[in-house]
Amino acid sequence: MSANDLDNFVTAVVAGALIPDPGTMFNPWGDHDPTHDLSPEAPQIRADHLHRYLAARLGRARVLLIAEAPSYSGAKFSGMAMTSERDVLARGAAGHGDDCFDDYFDGGFRRTSRELPQLKNREGMLERTASIVWGAMRDQNWPARDFVLWNAVAYHPHLPGQPLTNRAPSMTERRALRPLLEQFLALFPGVPRMAIGRICQASLADMGIEALPARHPSYGGAPEFRAAVSALRDQLTDGQV
Template sequence: MTDHPRNAEEFVELVAALRFEDAFNPYSDLCSDFDRPDAARIRRRNLVMVLEAAIDRGVHSIWVARDLGYRGGRRTGLALTDEVHLRAHADLLGTPPLARSTNGPVMAERTATVIWQMLVAIKQPVFLWNVFPLHPHASGDPMSNRCHTRGERLACRHIMVGLIHLLSPHHVLAIGRDAQLALEDLGVAAEKVRHPSYGGQAEFISGVSTHYGLDAGDRHDSAPLFA
């Protein structure tokens, strides 16, 4: 693909068209266990709204993690965002309310909780994304998480490139070493903070605090993006 998406709707259409084995696409697939009948449409609309707001308002940075998780982005269609933080995500970029696409109790994700603790603290518009923008899972176990493959990553490079073209951020912040290495593989330069999972919460909070110049009371222009 040589042409970049011209707007948020074109970008979301590109993401919705992605197909991989053992990977749930929240913008075109439906989960028979939890999703409402129009869940994919709701998630597409959520993503369009936050991306349009980011384009219109401008964002200083994109935070990029590795891939969507089954408790968070699989259900919301928004990277690093669980259902508990849909309102916070709308407030961050000033969008209309973001809708739930699932039935049953609201589900929380530990990673999203820590991410949003810091997003609220820094008080800056940030766009959230994943190197692999779908939910990869183990074969036969859709409610599990696996790391995407290099082939899957490279097949989605046009998505990452298109997003940076739309937003023109000052820098990309990789959430975790895996995300940084994956971005490097795509030719995208990124600074790194520790991922908050697996005992990394304190290091993540410290890293983001340092990156944004926060002092302890706040904790509740860069290199080219393409190498």
């Protein structure tokens, strides 16, 4: 796919036109959270992160890892699926200059969460699922730009009036946002897919899209998820997928 296709995809994500109810679904790349965002520029920063993250993987990715939906501590602030600010900033602190963010994209990274005592986010927001996913891929020696992380439902579902909550996306939301998932998949034609969690597995099956299943790493599922990643590595090496 071309850079123009990527531009069109990110533009569609930013617009958020397919969100059924903006009161219960946050668009990290188009919405500003005045309480928890560091500045009004936060959505633009996150959109830039997303664009550079995907651009670094176009024409290179060997596998897509697709989960259910963003959480309030992951893409809501980092702009990248299953990626948390704290992990990215920690990589930056351990490196030198902008090159330290090479696992994610070219150039620098900017946090978008406001430091608040109740969030315990002095070093950035932390999503444990994100840490498990990235850790599992690194343990299997995956080059970071050889895999792409995304969600079947692009935006963060939350309870009404409670932006820092997570909930399962409804069937209405899953179907309304299906065109964005199709547009994402079209960026990486022919690339094998892993579906993380039952909601993602059901969404892809409903679309007639084949994907290797993996248990979601939350709620005690980390060992099974790591085993699925190991099996995926073996299958790709053997040419089975």
